[in-house]
Amino acid sequence: ENLEVLNLKAIAGEFTVQGRHIDLSKLPVFKENSDKGNYRIQFWRQPESGIANLYINQSWEGDGGAVDTETAKFLNNRDFRAALSMGIERDEINEVFFLGLGETGGLCAGWDDPNDPGHYIGEHLVEFNPDEANAMLDAIGLDKKDADGMRLMPETGEKIVVVHSVAVAAFEDYEGIDSMVIEMWKKHLGIDGKLDAQERSLWSSRRDENETMLNSWESSGRAGAIITPNHLGIVGGGGFIAPKWADEHMDGTIAPGWIGEWQNLYDEAVSDAAAYAPNLQKVVELNCVNANPITTVMNKPTYTAIIKKNVRNVPNPLPFSYHAQTSGNGFPETWWLEGGNQ
Template sequence: MKLMRAVRVLASLGLAGAFAMGSVGAAAQTAAPAGAPKIGSSLIGKLQGPEIIRDAKAFPKTFKEAPTLAALVKDGKLPAVDKRLPEPSQLFVVKPLDQIGKYGGNWRRAFTGPADHENGNRIVSADKILTFDYTGTRIMPSLARDWKVSDDGKTTTIYLRKGAKWSDGKPLTADDFIFWYEDIYLNKNIVPTPFFEFQIDGKPGTMRKIDDYTVAFEFAEPYAFFVYQLAGSTAIGAGLATRGAFQNWGGAYAPAHYLKQFLPKYSSEEAANKKAKDLGFDNWVSLLRNRYSWALNPELPVMTPWKTVSPINTPTWAMERNPYFWGVDTAGNQLPYIDRITMSLAENAEVANLRAIAGEYDIQERHMHLSKLPVFLENQKKGNYTVKLDPGLNGADVALHVGMAYDADPEIGKLLRNKDFRHALALGIDRDQLNEAFWLGVGTAGSVAPAPDSVYSPGAEWNKKWGVLDLRQSNELLDKVGLTKKDPEGYRLRPDGKGRVRLEMVTVGGQFVPYTQVGEMIKQQWKKIGIDVDIKELERNLAFTRDNNNENQIITWANDGSEVLFLFPRHALPVDAAEAHMGIAFARWYASKGQSGKKPDDPEMLRAFDLFRSAFGMKEEDRVKAGKELWKIIVEQTWSIGTVGQSPAFMGVRIVKNNMGNVPDRQTNAQHVRTPYSSQPITFYFK
């Protein structure tokens, strides 16, 4: 079996006892995030990361640049480096993990197609307004050099870096924030549903320019947590690159000098639509959506360390250094060190893994499968790379998200909204079998609840609630629901007389864990409770489009990020209209405070919505209590069914070439820190 093979390989490499399965505790010898898994492996090193320097007295006074840029300066094609950087006291300064790096090189990676925009988004996430340190626990400056929360918690003010410039050399100012707020965010043709992060108790926030380099976010009620929204992986805070690629218009700022040309406000509806049609788009909104995406549009001015030069919808997604990037190392070298990132299209994750095994990638964590760990280890020397593991804290690397608003088949929709039916499905899964087959036994089987030591954990007992195989109780619950009749093959029949109960489970191919294969094993397991299921593998964009059209009965996806519930709730509760596997109509209703979408019939979901909404105005102690109570509701209601989690399976298997420098032995693996951005890839270099 795979597990036995893994043990043999680990033993042969002197790593016997590499994993203490299911053991969770505080990370040792480091300032790791609270609740970091303690798996006890030489493959899981000490949590490390670079330091963001905040004391301007320690900032460098002289500056250097990459040789490629120096040549352009010499030829008169680019201003001198000190003219491209912010004012000396306004710099973003990073102390590299190990040493000052060297300039140059092409970072080779894999990507799986146009839907894989997060592959690049995470690497270039320096354009976030604020960020977290490498431990994922402390807010740090990023695009904004500083911030202040008012005593009453109603206003969060950010201070921009004077002299910071877009990638085309134009200055970044508060006007770019006001342009985004007034011309994009408040335009219902562009953003029909307000971001839940940009409101408190259903009351929308506003944005105000104080001066050219100061912006205030203002709310009617106390919202001290908003500063975390600006630092997290949220629609309002994750940066233009990420939210433009997600096509939900987020980021809180945009290049006004470039994007105004596509808006009717600055010409006319007729002229804007004509421009769109001339360029092959249906209307001006479609054109703007394309031009707003850093991954699709090489012409878009960006604040990222690298900018796209060959778009994501080509076989090679390529990025080159931004000559106006606003960060330096402690020696005054303009970052990033690496010249270029080249992502080569892999037809699927299997191909990407095989190429990684052959040593074709310099650093690759995305799409690397934990099931390949024995083969990765066997080929380390031949491929001249090292394997590093970064466990996560989320409860489910594969969650079965139930379409609670699904109504295309009314009888199936009724069953999905029946808690007893969902509990029966959850109890019919043999998670230990899944864990051994696809996680090599190193994951933790159970519900969707986060690791017991994570801040919002309701307690270890909730990791097992509705998360342990119990065929007897599962069958009893299905009988209770009214599914007592069976066909000759033992499958339960629909109450409306239209044949057997046949569910449809949508899986997404080419991802970090083999969703389809996991789904197929669950299909076999559910035979024992008389439930049939069709497994439908789709490309990510299509699967998520079906979500947005309320067409999915069940979709398999991770619940990563949900361990920091209030920063990334979309995989735990349907409250984010950008992505809500459990019911996009409910998320639209929540985000619009009833102005659009559909109100849930489930009183427990409404209770969860109310508690979630009120938590943002709470003090930290009360918010933590609210988070724990929310997780109890989420687990008990089983809107998502957990399988196996708390493992390195989701972006936690890193293949690192031995000639790469400033790469941590272990990095925080969490959505809110935009892994691997928390390790500051701008400081990676080729030795």
């Protein structure tokens, strides 16, 4: 069903319970019509989850030519990704797209950094700091610019362009969010960008074929990083960060660098129960310190649930869980309608 039609039906009170694909940006309209539509509103949140992450594809190869090959080198440069992260005004994204209901911290919030007392792991990388970001870009060789102020790569002399691949009509307005990020990077960092918006199934197939440079999508809560590794991990085929290397991992091949470390920790965790808990935190820490994915907004309501006022026994709050298939973890078989359908 068309998502706009779905939301209009929900506003009119035509659903008994509906959370999936309810548009949070329409919250004021839902509130205004709640009495007329005879429904209440609940927020179902997923703890420590990213809503609009920017996944840099480190196994991207492009067309194999000189420009794409040099671009791929920068995608694999941790300082390049860190600079991109520090060039994002997350508060603005939160206000414009999520009515300020999300948070702008990182995936590792709450995990103290032993090397930086008073801060959590990766905290500085999710802070808006264009001065430091620009200094990092200069230091890695992107210190030359064209007449428009966009950065040029040192070997080919061509402009570096980050292409954002997004799915349309998905859970969030990824087109709008990534368009805003592109403009932020142009303005604050001199990094040019393009938006590549695709129908979801086409986007997914291109991502799985390693054709996309940057993918914008959510992530399950960090507690599920190992049991749902297709978001934060690079294992078992598919994924977002390096699909080609994830496919190769299925044959036992370990990728280079921090991604290989992630894979080794995963392999150990799924074969040794005693290693599961400590390795779970270790793999997420690798995501944080290596700025991949780059998180924008965290912990906003995953579902804005529209519930008829006569529906009883719905837990509130009801934590959203991908693994428990919310609303499944709210045991809907125990819900009941007071006075029947209304």
